Amino acid sequence: MTIHDRISRTALLLLLVVAGCSSPTQTRPSVTEADVQFPAAWRYDARTRPVSADSGMVVSTDSLASAAGVEILRAGGNAVEAAIATSFALAVVNPEAGNVGGGGFMVARLADGTEFALDYREQAPGGATSDMYVDEQGRVTDRGVEGHLASGVPGTVAGLEAAYLRYGELPWARLLEPAIRLARDGFHVAERHHNSIRDKRELLSKFPTSAGKFLPRGEPPPIGSSFKQPYLARTLQAIADGGAAAFYEGWIADSLAAEMRRGGGLINRRDLAAYEAVWREPVRAEYRGYEVVSMPPASSGGTTLTQILNIMEGFDLQTAGWHSAEAIHLAVEAMRRAYADRNYYLGDTDFVDVPLAMLTSESYADSLRRSIDRDRASVSEEFNRVSVESENTTHVSVVDVRGNAVAVTTTLNSGFGSGVVVRGAGFLLNNEMDDFTSLVGVPNLYGLVQGEANAIAPGKRMLSAMTPTIVINPQGRTELVTGTPGGATIITTVFQIVTNHIDFGLPVQTSVNAPRFHHQHLPDVIRFEKDGLPASVVAELRSLGHEVSERTGISGNVESIYIAPDGTMFGAADPRRYSKAIGY
Numbered sequence: 001m002t003i004h005d006r007i008s009r010t011a012l013l014l015l016l017v018v019a020g021c022s023s024p025t026q027t028r029p030s031v032t033e034a035d036v037q038f039p040a041a042w043r044y045d046a047r048t049r050p051v052s053a054d055s056g057m058v059v060s061t062d063s064l065a066s067a068a069g070v071e072i073l074r075a076g077g078n079a080v081e082a083a084i085a086t087s088f089a090l091a092v093v094n095p096e097a098g099n100v101g102g103g104g105f106m107v108a109r110l111a112d113g114t115e116f117a118l119d120y121r122e123q124a125p126g127g128a129t130s131d132m133y134v135d136e137q138g139r140v141t142d143r144g145v146e147g148h149l150a151s152g153v154p155g156t157v158a159g160l161e162a163a164y165l166r167y168g169e170l171p172w173a174r175l176l177e178p179a180i181r182l183a184r185d186g187f188h189v190a191e192r193h194h195n196s197i198r199d200k201r202e203l204l205s206k207f208p209t210s211a212g213k214f215l216p217r218g219e220p221p222p223i224g225s226s227f228k229q230p231y232l233a234r235t236l237q238a239i240a241d242g243g244a245a246a247f248y249e250g251w252i253a254d255s256l257a258a259e260m261r262r263g264g265g266l267i268n269r270r271d272l273a274a275y276e277a278v279w280r281e282p283v284r285a286e287y288r289g290y291e292v293v294s295m296p297p298a299s300s301g302g303t304t305l306t307q308i309l310n311i312m313e314g315f316d317l318q319t320a321g322w323h324s325a326e327a328i329h330l331a332v333e334a335m336r337r338a339y340a341d342r343n344y345y346l347g348d349t350d351f352v353d354v355p356l357a358m359l360t361s362e363s364y365a366d367s368l369r370r371s372i373d374r375d376r377a378s379v380s381e382e383f384n385r386v387s388v389e390s391e392n393t394t395h396v397s398v399v400d401v402r403g404n405a406v407a408v409t410t411t412l413n414s415g416f417g418s419g420v421v422v423r424g425a426g427f428l429l430n431n432e433m434d435d436f437t438s439l440v441g442v443p444n445l446y447g448l449v450q451g452e453a454n455a456i457a458p459g460k461r462m463l464s465a466m467t468p469t470i471v472i473n474p475q476g477r478t479e480l481v482t483g484t485p486g487g488a489t490i491i492t493t494v495f496q497i498v499t500n501h502i503d504f505g506l507p508v509q510t511s512v513n514a515p516r517f518h519h520q521h522l523p524d525v526i527r528f529e530k531d532g533l534p535a536s537v538v539a540e541l542r543s544l545g546h547e548v549s550e551r552t553g554i555s556g557n558v559e560s561i562y563i564a565p566d567g568t569m570f571g572a573a574d575p576r577r578y579s580k581a582i583g584y
């Protein structure tokens with residue numbers, strides 16, 4: 001029996017007892033991993049057990065960083081503080097994505113019910129112009145992707161400090177201790193570190209400071225050697241001693257501005273001094289009685305996730321069956337419509353008017369749902385208002401003993417960001433400017449074809465897809481904390497984690513291990529992970545008129561925590577990369 005049969009059967013049994021199958025508050029089916037089978041050739045196991053714990057759980061994209069978070073929880077720190085410590089540690093042990101030279105988003109639900117969203121996305125420097133990446137022939141250059149001109153003003157240090165000032169209890173410097181130790185004393189280079197540097201050797205060798213740090217004697221540090229980052233340790237120590245002001249106004253700001261002048265970049269002292277993290281109201285979706293709390297602009301994540309969920313709420317997915325052609329077709333049609341809106345309407349709400357209330361309304365979802373033909377694929381061009389993917393973002397999910405839950409996604413954009421390490425300060429700068437629309441109609445690094453709303457302007461934040469998300473059950477209990485890297489696929493991956501949980505009752509690790517599919521309006525194609533869909537389902541989708549393509553590589557790298565009714569925390573790290581769940 002396949003997973004489809006099994007889950008359909010479970011759902012069917014449930015439907016015999018629960019009336020009103022597609023009512024907004026359906027019962028979450030209870031499926032155990034023993035009930036679940038993935039397609040035969042699929043590389044991950046449905047039966048892998050998550051890590052369980054009673055006192056605290058950290059799941060992040062790196063084991064040493066997860067350990068840093070647990071160290072802080074054990075020292076009496078709360079989930080926000082553990083997320084801060086994990087973020088700083090990621091800047092050391094996961095330097096291709098973890099950062100102090102990038103930006104990110106934090107979504108939290110605290111034990112007292114407080115929910116918040118914190119935006120510390122990079123912003124365009126004051127000297128930026130809308131056509132700064134277009135050459136005289138009207139072509140988009142690679143200056144938005146590589147080198148000094150590709151960087152937005154970093155937001156991470158301001159964001160982490162803002163979270164601390166509101167919710168911190170331990171001394172600030174304590175939160176940086178694990179990161180400083182790892183940078184100063186070094187950590188063992190694993191194959192993954194060696195390989196990720198090797199894969200970006202060409203980029204890193206273009207900039208002497210980056211080559212000096214990552215390619216000693218012209219080669220990536222050997223596997224098993226100790227990788228020490230004394231300049232980064234000094235930077236982190238300065239932040240520990242002087243807070244964000246040390247980064248935005250002190251010698252680190254001088255070093256960053258000097259680096260920019262040397263390489264023809266734009267960020268200056270004024271840009272740095274003006275940077276502020278922004279507290280925002282989270283986006284909340286009601287989905288079958290659950291509340292899904294996520295990130296508003298400058299990320300598109302929460303808005304687009306909400307649109308997909310609102311459309312899907314009108315369909316009876318349990319009867320359709322998990323990963324049936326019908327369920328995938330409906331989800332893809334919802335994704336197509338939501339991404340078309342994303343790419344046209346969304347941008348930094350401090351700069352452009354975004355009709356957020358309309359986009360996330362039930363009535364708008366109803367009209368989009370009515371345009372879906374159950375028997376035929378739509379054509380993306382009909383929704384024209386306007387991906388490839390690297391695996392280079394980090395995510396952290398944390399739950400503490402008090403029931404505080406935090407989700408953080410942060411990035412430099414593509415692997416090793418702009419490739420530029422700041423001389424004397426030892427950290428990489430982002431290449432987030434490529435997330436703006438460089439030229440309307442021209443796809444960015446992730447194949448996203450975006451519009452005017454996301455055009456470059458001084459001080460504006462580039463649109464993101466990062467989707468740190470928390471799911472609250474109908475009884476008001478925090479039940480799932482999740483998020484992932486993955487560029488444009490982040491939103492559809494988080495959607496699948498949410499629907500796997502609510503609609504199909506998949507155990508948390510099974511949900512993370514399950515194969516994924518993706519559609520982003522343009523290009524008009526369903527991409528699914530290798531061996532992730534049975535041939536029969538692919539054939540059915542094609543017969544509905546979809547272009548379906550098996551992608552190379554993997555989709556996302558999820559870090560989820562499920563909190564059971566008795567309070568036990570189950571941490572599920574994604575086997576696709578090097579994520580690690582550690583509880584205690």
Ligand code: DON
Binds near residue numbers: 391465487488490
């Ligand atoms: O903010 C965004 O949407 C992108 N800069 C995220 C990049 C990313 O996830 C790359 N790694 N997989």
